[in-house]
Amino acid sequence: MTQNTFSGSPANEATTPVADPSRGPRPRSGPLAGVKIADFCWMGVGAVATRLLADFGADVIKIENRKRLDTPRRLPIYKGEVRSYGAEEANPDPNKGGLFNNYSRNKLGVTVDMGDPRGRELVHDLIEHCGIVTENFAPGVMEKWNLTYPELREIRDDVIFARMSGYGHSGPQAHYRSYGPVVQAVSGLSFNSGLPGREPSGWGLSYMDNQAAYYNSAGLMLAIYQRMLTGQGTEVDVSAVEAGIGLLGSDLLDTVVNDRPSRRPDYPRGNRLEHPDAAPHGVYPASGEDQWIAIAVFSDDDWKSLQVAMGDPAWAGEPRFATAADRVAHHDELDVLLAGWTRDQGKHDLMEKLQRAGIAAGAVQNAQDLAEHDPQIAARGTFFELDHPVIGPALFEGFPGQLGTSRPDHWRSAPLLGEDNDFVFGELLGRDADTLAQLAAEGVI
Amino acid sequence: MASAQLLGGSSPVQHLTVVELAQTPAGEQTGKFVADLGARVVKVEPPGGVASRHVGPFVRGQEDVDHSLEFWTYNSSKSSQVVDATQVEDRAAFAALLAEAQILVVEDRAWLSELGVDLDELLEQRPDLIVVAVTPFGLTGPWQDYRTSDLVALAAGGLLNSCGYDDHSIPPIRPGGNQGFQLGASFSWCALLLALIERQRTGLGQLVDISLHESNAVSCELANPYWFYPKAIVQRQTCRHAQPEPTQSALFECGDGNYVYFALILSEQKAWSTLLAWMVDLDMAADLTDPAYQDIAYRQQEFSHVQELIEVFCLVQDADTVYHEGQRRGLPIGRLNAFEDLPNDVHLQERGFFVDLPTPEGDAVTYPGLPYRFSSFETTPGRPPSLGEGDHE
Numbered sequence: 001m002t003q004n005t006f007s008g009s010p011a012n013e014a015t016t017p018v019a020d021p022s023r024g025p026r027p028r029s030g031p032l033a034g035v036k037i038a039d040f041c042w043m044g045v046g047a048v049a050t051r052l053l054a055d056f057g058a059d060v061i062k063i064e065n066r067k068r069l070d071t072p073r074r075l076p077i078y079k080g081e082v083r084s085y086g087a088e089e090a091n092p093d094p095n096k097g098g099l100f101n102n103y104s105r106n107k108l109g110v111t112v113d114m115g116d117p118r119g120r121e122l123v124h125d126l127i128e129h130c131g132i133v134t135e136n137f138a139p140g141v142m143e144k145w146n147l148t149y150p151e152l153r154e155i156r157d158d159v160i161f162a163r164m165s166g167y168g169h170s171g172p173q174a175h176y177r178s179y180g181p182v183v184q185a186v187s188g189l190s191f192n193s194g195l196p197g198r199e200p201s202g203w204g205l206s207y208m209d210n211q212a213a214y215y216n217s218a219g220l221m222l223a224i225y226q227r228m229l230t231g232q233g234t235e236v237d238v239s240a241v242e243a244g245i246g247l248l249g250s251d252l253l254d255t256v257v258n259d260r261p262s263r264r265p266d267y268p269r270g271n272r273l274e275h276p277d278a279a280p281h282g283v284y285p286a287s288g289e290d291q292w293i294a295i296a297v298f299s300d301d302d303w304k305s306l307q308v309a310m311g312d313p314a315w316a317g318e319p320r321f322a323t324a325a326d327r328v329a330h331h332d333e334l335d336v337l338l339a340g341w342t343r344d345q346g347k348h349d350l351m352e353k354l355q356r357a358g359i360a361a362g363a364v365q366n367a368q369d370l371a372e373h374d375p376q377i378a379a380r381g382t383f384f385e386l387d388h389p390v391i392g393p394a395l396f397e398g399f400p401g402q403l404g405t406s407r408p409d410h411w412r413s414a415p416l417l418g419e420d421n422d423f424v425f426g427e428l429l430g431r432d433a434d435t436l437a438q439l440a441a442e443g444v445i
Numbered sequence: 446m447a448s449a450q451l452l453g454g455s456s457p458v459q460h461l462t463v464v465e466l467a468q469t470p471a472g473e474q475t476g477k478f479v480a481d482l483g484a485r486v487v488k489v490e491p492p493g494g495v496a497s498r499h500v501g502p503f504v505r506g507q508e509d510v511d512h513s514l515e516f517w518t519y520n521s522s523k524s525s526q527v528v529d530a531t532q533v534e535d536r537a538a539f540a541a542l543l544a545e546a547q548i549l550v551v552e553d554r555a556w557l558s559e560l561g562v563d564l565d566e567l568l569e570q571r572p573d574l575i576v577v578a579v580t581p582f583g584l585t586g587p588w589q590d591y592r593t594s595d596l597v598a599l600a601a602g603g604l605l606n607s608c609g610y611d612d613h614s615i616p617p618i619r620p621g622g623n624q625g626f627q628l629g630a631s632f633s634w635c636a637l638l639l640a641l642i643e644r645q646r647t648g649l650g651q652l653v654d655i656s657l658h659e660s661n662a663v664s665c666e667l668a669n670p671y672w673f674y675p676k677a678i679v680q681r682q683t684c685r686h687a688q689p690e691p692t693q694s695a696l697f698e699c700g701d702g703n704y705v706y707f708a709l710i711l712s713e714q715k716a717w718s719t720l721l722a723w724m725v726d727l728d729m730a731a732d733l734t735d736p737a738y739q740d741i742a743y744r745q746q747e748f749s750h751v752q753e754l755i756e757v758f759c760l761v762q763d764a765d766t767v768y769h770e771g772q773r774r775g776l777p778i779g780r781l782n783a784f785e786d787l788p789n790d791v792h793l794q795e796r797g798f799f800v801d802l803p804t805p806e807g808d809a810v811t812y813p814g815l816p817y818r819f820s821s822f823e824t825t826p827g828r829p830p831s832l833g834e835g836d837h838e
Binding site: 031032044052056077078079080081082083098099102149167168170171172173174176177178179180181182183184185186187188189190191192193194195198199200201202203204205206207209210211214215216217218219221222223224225226228229230232233234235236237238239241242243245246247248249250251252253254255256257258260261262263268269270271274275276281282283284285290292293294295296298351355358359360361362363364365366367368369370371374375376377379380382383391394395396397398399400401402403404405406 | 455457458470478482499500501502504505506514515517518568582583584585586587588589591592593594596597598599600601602603604605606607608609610613615616617618619620621622623624627628629631632634635636638639640641642643645646647649650651652653654655656658659660661662663664665666667668669670671672673674675676677678679681682683684685686687689695696698704705706708772775776777778779780781782783784785786787788791792793795796798799810811812813814815816817818819820821822
């Protein structure tokens, strides 16, 4: 256990609150305990990628620049203040952002000015200490700092260098600017979502910030596993666009193998399926404003169960709905009639009623439903709470499963800006207090 | 052999044998992840094949178990072994196969029971075995027996609430491609790697119990933090981030009928200047050159006018031009590519992303390659197996 101290220099005063011994770095538990990462990741995709490793015991040392705050530190997702992002303040409190807290829990945080040779020297030592480097900058940034894979191997021959980008680090568009929605557009993931005959509805989130992050976590862990087996390091290059294309499913093969155009009047299909025959299959209104339930009926048995659950209304027994093919052929009418039955019922009650009847059905839950009404999330402990010196106690999204022994180790909420400078540069890298005080005073850390 | 080809180096998973009991994209993609990297993945199937073999689309309309593109999507690089659970000798063959395996991927505990294996007993008998169970809601909890589908997983998990149109008389719209299942697969894959790393240290395997529902619930990006912190519920908006309040459209139709995604943040001075210079170059800036527009507040006040001019600016160009010229100028613009655009993309071609996947007939089809590249080793996906072709391996 190491006491978390701080220099108290003027340069730190604005952003480093009182030292709290309970937040001091400690030996970690979990399958990745002992794994150390010099983490240049920022924004969404990189931060989520290394978060999983931090959850399971890795010392992820997040490297930040005071002169260019990580965007999630700036986004106004604050307690008690409802604002859309894009409406951030000019000089936000870097320790107040909920999104940053969510993305960087369980990580250590240091600040370094890479424009200063003394900053780069510290980072050089940190890389030697860690042996794993992660980054998701625009291509060219690591090159500018002479931190390419061959150069990193001169620091440590077994180094793992995980690069996360929109387009990958080769090819004529490697330098293109991207973030989740651009990746979704270019990979085809926005095109394939929507109602036929309308503009695509695409995605209401940076889905690829999450999915590319999970692929990056996997790539990084594969590299760690390989080094455990062989002692050999590697460079990992993950392209979010390519990960996105890999997620398009069989519709992609229908086009590239069968030459079936995806630009066609009946595509995309909204909430309906083409394969297999499934009807009713859709999202139906429930009681309350903008409340919905998803119902998916695949087999004739499912349909019979639904008829019983609805109390055998006469319309459901009509021959036009007798077989799956009939129901698909009359899907529009079926939707209207089914919506007439669902619209006055509570989405959660309806979900339970239908599921008990053996029908795949799910309330369209929002975040409040997940956090406050979902008995499965509650029973499984998916969300958990950690305290934070500025934000206070807050919920986090945990690992979506339970493992026999590889348990997560949730030791701390996200680091305050530069919170672990003294521990990392002092205790781990051996700089003395006077040196650290001077580096802090001169804005190097 | 249908296994992945090792093109260089040694893959960290090439000595692993994985038994897969899966017929949805959740378990099948989990097996594919490790198969495409060179592990031996034996897909155990009932007589007649798993459900995914019976789901279209089919290769050039050949409706049989060996030509389902749904199956091909998630089952490259595997072998297939038919095990009839009603036959004693088949159950014995399954037991023998399992005895060789280091990893078992399973979606349905009941199926495992039919094959004569009780999960709890198996975990006791094989402390070294990693069992990855990826199920609709997880193996415990009040919803453990509830059914799911891709649409239901996206709905209950919260993701669907963020997706759809500005017009809320239209229900939320499911994004395509089985993403509800894919989220479970991504976490199964990560958990599998965590378990491998732990076993390398301790020699012990473990049960990994991944819930599709939870995988979706933790992947809604801003929606949960917006509830955890300001207690706001995000509202779905056409092809852009669901947020507590409506924002301006980010989807622009171009002259060729295709769309680009471009979220102009009016407060970003550099992006504004770049866009303005571009519009001036095409003589399309109209009154935006008025110095008053250099002021953020004025731009925000006039945003609907700005938006209209950008709409016209995009409509007089084709989407390819807007995309590449915008990117050349440093703006984060993306073309909404359709599937047929992807194999023709010069960047993807130069990276060799699409591969020629061999088919059972001996020809080859275009197929997406691996999303990650390692300098220390390289593999390429092998073909999906015909039903039972690994029976005598």
